[in-house]
Amino acid sequence: MGQLASLNKYLLRYKWLILGGIVCVITSNLFAIYVPVFVRLGIDNAMAISMLLPVSSSTVLYGMFWKQVLWFGVAILIASVIKGVFMFLMRQLLIVTSRNIEFDQKNEIFRKYERLGESFYREHYTGDLMSRITEDVSNVRMYIGPSIMYFVNILFSFIMVIAQMLSINSWLTLWVLIPLPFLSYSIYVVSKKINRGNKRIQEQLSVITTKAQETFAGIRIIKSFGAEENFSRDFRESGLDFQKKNLDLAKINAIFFPLMTLLMGLSTIIVLYVGGWEVQAGRFTPGNVAEFIIYLNMLIWPVASLGWTTALVQKASASQGRINEFLNQKEESQTGLDDIKWEQKISLKNINYRYADKDVDALSGVDCEINKGEFVGIVGKTGSGKTTLIQLLSRQLDIQQGQYLIDDVEVQDFSLKAFRSSLAYVQQDVFLFSDTLRENIAFGSESQVNEEKIQEVVRYSGLGKDMKLFPDGLETIVGERGVSLSGGQKQRMSLARALMRDAEIYLLDDCLSAVDAETESTIIEGLKKALYGKTILMSSHRIAPIMRADKIMVIEDGKIMAVGKHEELLERNEYYRWLFENQSVES
Ligand code: ADP
Numbered sequence: 001m002g003q004l005a006s007l008n009k010y011l012l013r014y015k016w017l018i019l020g021g022i023v024c025v026i027t028s029n030l031f032a033i034y035v036p037v038f039v040r041l042g043i044d045n046a047m048a049i050s051m052l053l054p055v056s057s058s059t060v061l062y063g064m065f066w067k068q069v070l071w072f073g074v075a076i077l078i079a080s081v082i083k084g085v086f087m088f089l090m091r092q093l094l095i096v097t098s099r100n101i102e103f104d105q106k107n108e109i110f111r112k113y114e115r116l117g118e119s120f121y122r123e124h125y126t127g128d129l130m131s132r133i134t135e136d137v138s139n140v141r142m143y144i145g146p147s148i149m150y151f152v153n154i155l156f157s158f159i160m161v162i163a164q165m166l167s168i169n170s171w172l173t174l175w176v177l178i179p180l181p182f183l184s185y186s187i188y189v190v191s192k193k194i195n196r197g198n199k200r201i202q203e204q205l206s207v208i209t210t211k212a213q214e215t216f217a218g219i220r221i222i223k224s225f226g227a228e229e230n231f232s233r234d235f236r237e238s239g240l241d242f243q244k245k246n247l248d249l250a251k252i253n254a255i256f257f258p259l260m261t262l263l264m265g266l267s268t269i270i271v272l273y274v275g276g277w278e279v280q281a282g283r284f285t286p287g288n289v290a291e292f293i294i295y296l297n298m299l300i301w302p303v304a305s306l307g308w309t310t311a312l313v314q315k316a317s318a319s320q321g322r323i324n325e326f327l328n329q330k331e332e333s334q335t336g337l338d339d340i341k342w343e344q345k346i347s348l349k350n351i352n353y354r355y356a357d358k359d360v361d362a363l364s365g366v367d368c369e370i371n372k373g374e375f376v377g378i379v380g381k382t383g384s385g386k387t388t389l390i391q392l393l394s395r396q397l398d399i400q401q402g403q404y405l406i407d408d409v410e411v412q413d414f415s416l417k418a419f420r421s422s423l424a425y426v427q428q429d430v431f432l433f434s435d436t437l438r439e440n441i442a443f444g445s446e447s448q449v450n451e452e453k454i455q456e457v458v459r460y461s462g463l464g465k466d467m468k469l470f471p472d473g474l475e476t477i478v479g480e481r482g483v484s485l486s487g488g489q490k491q492r493m494s495l496a497r498a499l500m501r502d503a504e505i506y507l508l509d510d511c512l513s514a515v516d517a518e519t520e521s522t523i524i525e526g527l528k529k530a531l532y533g534k535t536i537l538m539s540s541h542r543i544a545p546i547m548r549a550d551k552i553m554v555i556e557d558g559k560i561m562a563v564g565k566h567e568e569l570l571e572r573n574e575y576y577r578w579l580f581e582n583q584s585v586e587s
Pocket of ligand 1: 355
């Protein structure tokens with residue numbers, strides 16, 4: 001239950017709606033209580049009239065009889081309608097509240113997700129993130145809506161109905177109440193089983209979805225390896241498991257309703273049996289028996305829902321726990337200086353970086369300086385630490401040891417938002433949205449997207465000749481994650497996206513690895529023109545793209561081994577010379 005306390009702020013936000021709902025619950029119960037009273041009076045009066053039959057004229061008695069029936073019938077109708085109206089309002093107010101809270105909570109979690117850093121995303125799967133913002137939030141909604149509604153309803157109907165029953169016949173009341181705790185408890189147990197069954201089904205469903213998604217994403221490789229049969233078999237097995245879990249749940253559901261009806265019927269039999277004795281003993285009227293049966297029916301649903309809502313509350317509490325686990329994660333810092341003044345250089349001093357699951361440093365003792373306006377290349381084998389270095393520079397990763405300075409100011413002093421808006425980052429694995437080429441290129445760019453600028457970046461990023469191949473030019477839809485594009489085209493797209501930004505520093509992580517040699521040199525020339533006066537840091541596992549850089553850093557096993565111009569390095573660094581002579585580095 002402790003976990004659910006974090007919902008209090010929302011309950012407070014909608015306190016008037018909730019209070020309104022509670023008032024409606026009480027009013028609806030108040031009117032519901034009148035119905036059995038009118039039924040009893042109607043029956044007892046009708047019986048009294050029929051007793052007079054031997055001594056009075058039948059026409060007069062029939063007139064009286066019909067008047068009675070009409071009077072009580074109308075009274076029952078009015079009480080029921082009023083009860084119904086308030087029940088409707090109660091549902092409206094409480095269910096609307098639960099939907100409002102669901103909406104607010106989803107937004108809160110989404111905002112939180114956006115503020116969590118790289119390390120969080122490294123540790124958690126997308127499926128998990130998705131299930132917390134959808135399934136868990138909806139479990140919590142079930143607590144706020146139905147649970148609160150039924151709980152308040154149970155409380156008031158119990159107090160009112162039992163008080164009324166006790167005032168009529170305390171002995172029979174006790175008898176009638178005996179099966180109810182069993183009913184409540186067995187529904188609680190069965191509900192828990194149902195919830196567990198549902199959870200298993202959900203988990204299996206997500207296994208199937210992931211399998212299907214992975215299969216479609218990797219369909220090319222599956223076909224080329226002729227692995228269709230294996231995948232089909234695997235999918236079929238998961239499907240069978242899913243079916244079995246559903247059937248297990250269906251079995252539990254199948255005993256649920258008969259069990260409820262049995263226990264409810266038991267109480268009714270007790271009323272009829274014990275009530276019958278009481279009538280014979282003269283302590284009870286036949287009207288009282290009818291009245292008791294109606295009270296009993298009024299109690300049964302709240303009792304049944306008590307078991308159900310207890311299971312719901314437990315489920316909601318577990319879900320809220322999972323949500324809280326993410327909400328309590330440390331966010332990327334949102335504060336700091338907004339005004340980034342950068343006059344001379346950025347520098348890294350004695351940087352060490354180690355990934356949480358590794359026992360060697362990905363970077364160790366890195367010292368480097370990047371002067372404003374310089375084109376800096378980083379070259380090294382795959383796994384040498386280039387991406388880690390670029391991610392540290394772009395603050396995707398936080399500094400663990402050492403210093404990162406812009407001029408002489410620690411980079412942590414600047415707000416992340418301002419800092420990131422001053423840089424453009426092209427990552428190694430390109431991500432494209434299922435949208436048009438134009439939208440993908442213009443994505444994230446703050447400057448006014450004008451046609452001239454788009455045409456310019458298309459030219460500079462070497463996409464010009466590709467445009468002729470796309471049927472609708474820039475308006476061509478790229479397909480899910482850009483499946484319809486070649487590796488090189490995707491890289492050029494992400495370069496174009498970066499060029500759209502008006503940044504100070506451009507961090508390009510091995511972004512030309514899938515581009516052919518001729519296009520590569522055209523792109524480098526284009527980049528130099530497009531980004532004239534800007535700072536460029538480009539990493540590559542081959543020397544060719546960074547050969548004409550103002551400064552090249554050679555990185556090996558997380559250490560910077562040499563810094564210099566191409567010619568200097570060729571002359572004095574054996575490793576660099578070896579790389580160059582072998583043209584491309586092994587990957
Ligand atoms: P490069 O970009 O030069 O290929 P990386 O910076 O990607 O090199 O990798 C440097 C080292 O850090 C490698 O040993 C790699 O296995 C490790 N590494 C990279 N990313 C992660 C990660 N997310 N978790 C754990 N280790 C990582």
